[in-house]
Amino acid sequence: MNFRTTALPLIALTLVVPGVASCTVEATPDGGAGTGGASSGAMGGTPANGGGSGTGGAGIGGSAGSSGGVGGATAGIGGVGVSGAGATAGAGATAGAGAAGGAAGSAMGGTAGSAVAGASGMGVAGSFVGGGAGGGPAVPPLDCGENGVVVENHGPPSNRVNYFIAADGYSEAELTTTLDEHIAVAMGKRFRDPIGQVYLRYRNFVNICVLKLPSPPICGSSIFGCCGDDESRLARCNESDVNAALNENRPESMEIDWRSTVLNGSDWWNTGAALMLWSGGNRDAAGAALHEGGHGFHQLADEYADCRSNWVNNSSNNTDSGGKWNDWIDYDQDPGTGMQGFFGCTGNSAYRPSDNSMMNSLFGDDPDTSFNPVSREKMIMDIWRIVETPWDSVDPPAGAVTSPTALTVNVIDPAVINVEWSVDGAVVAASGGPTYNVGAAGLPPGAHEVTARAYDNAGTDLVRQTTGTQYNRQYWGMNASQTVTWNVTIP
Numbered sequence: 001m002n003f004r005t006t007a008l009p010l011i012a013l014t015l016v017v018p019g020v021a022s023c024t025v026e027a028t029p030d031g032g033a034g035t036g037g038a039s040s041g042a043m044g045g046t047p048a049n050g051g052g053s054g055t056g057g058a059g060i061g062g063s064a065g066s067s068g069g070v071g072g073a074t075a076g077i078g079g080v081g082v083s084g085a086g087a088t089a090g091a092g093a094t095a096g097a098g099a100a101g102g103a104a105g106s107a108m109g110g111t112a113g114s115a116v117a118g119a120s121g122m123g124v125a126g127s128f129v130g131g132g133a134g135g136g137p138a139v140p141p142l143d144c145g146e147n148g149v150v151v152e153n154h155g156p157p158s159n160r161v162n163y164f165i166a167a168d169g170y171s172e173a174e175l176t177t178t179l180d181e182h183i184a185v186a187m188g189k190r191f192r193d194p195i196g197q198v199y200l201r202y203r204n205f206v207n208i209c210v211l212k213l214p215s216p217p218i219c220g221s222s223i224f225g226c227c228g229d230d231e232s233r234l235a236r237c238n239e240s241d242v243n244a245a246l247n248e249n250r251p252e253s254m255e256i257d258w259r260s261t262v263l264n265g266s267d268w269w270n271t272g273a274a275l276m277l278w279s280g281g282n283r284d285a286a287g288a289a290l291h292e293g294g295h296g297f298h299q300l301a302d303e304y305a306d307c308r309s310n311w312v313n314n315s316s317n318n319t320d321s322g323g324k325w326n327d328w329i330d331y332d333q334d335p336g337t338g339m340q341g342f343f344g345c346t347g348n349s350a351y352r353p354s355d356n357s358m359m360n361s362l363f364g365d366d367p368d369t370s371f372n373p374v375s376r377e378k379m380i381m382d383i384w385r386i387v388e389t390p391w392d393s394v395d396p397p398a399g400a401v402t403s404p405t406a407l408t409v410n411v412i413d414p415a416v417i418n419v420e421w422s423v424d425g426a427v428v429a430a431s432g433g434p435t436y437n438v439g440a441a442g443l444p445p446g447a448h449e450v451t452a453r454a455y456d457n458a459g460t461d462l463v464r465q466t467t468g469t470q471y472n473r474q475y476w477g478m479n480a481s482q483t484v485t486w487n488v489t490i491p
Ligand SMILES: [Zn+2]
Pocket: 023, 025, 026, 272, 291, 295, 301, 302
């Protein structure tokens, strides 16, 4: 989130806003396809995975949050000798004697459970001795501003998507009752598998704040002037007032990447634009928040009605998507939206990738209302446009270092980011976890170049179309996979 990256979406949005604004989204389905009542689910935490299969590593477990994560893998085998390594202790490959990797970091909805990274173990003479991944460093508190409240805190705003929700029409008392319920309902679906994916997988990549200012009811003299109408089904607010309030409230250091307004009402008024709007009290509000975010933050098109747009998830013909989803054809997303291909929109003048999807019908809880793989892939690229490095810090800093005990890459989420370690150009651990216990690795005296390549481990169920610069695909190669290099001297 530096200024370089913000210019891009502004341009894109300028071009696409007409398409968004005319979206008359989301008619209520016939026959009540939606389930009654609000979606369940308070903001439960996802257990963060503990350490990767770090060798050795007497990791200290993270202090668990509400639900403990999975502990790190147990001690692995010793590293393979490399380039004459093991000179001090035979041929290397003595098993790392460390205990289990770090036990679980955990993460709750709001504040992440802190976890102490696993300390390195006592492997002997292998070229790679990993440490337990632990849960990574503790997450410091998130500052959402004077009138802002934390919904999700996952790390430094400088390396996260920062999503700010402004509330309109909630009285002072309702700010801590009705509003909290509306937010909880929206978050419940956002982090539900599979419908909310990929937000569950990338939960640690997005901070969420809500701006709480008391207000008269909507459709009157509310602070942001929000209202709507049943004919267009669009919500409308005074966008400049919302943006001014968000900009005034946010901490200086936080750049807001994603803006929305939740209306205190139950009408079916929602809008997917740069400032996305949804009615928090409707029975399908949580789906609306996801669908409109698909428009507003991800530039995804509607996949109902005639579907015509230039966006990634529809095509003007049914034989070639024009590079939009060529690699997804005949892929069966299960659970999810099923077989991908070309499905005719109304009038067959345009086509969508799947029969149903979140961008087609947002109602209810059927897995086929998930984001289809074409949408999910775009969502991942959008996250990596904002999140500029797979790690938050590197310890010690890259560059020259003498006799380090350990080298650590504090990745955003060890369950999502793998680390490949190399010594002098040879891979010593394809997925070694965030820490390399150099002190115990027995590297021969001299100079060594140690590199750590941290990369998003998304499989081919999530990412396939990665070439070119359309649809933010350039950020997959640019930000989602990066290497840090240390020039290590062993006396
Ligand atoms: Zn829509």
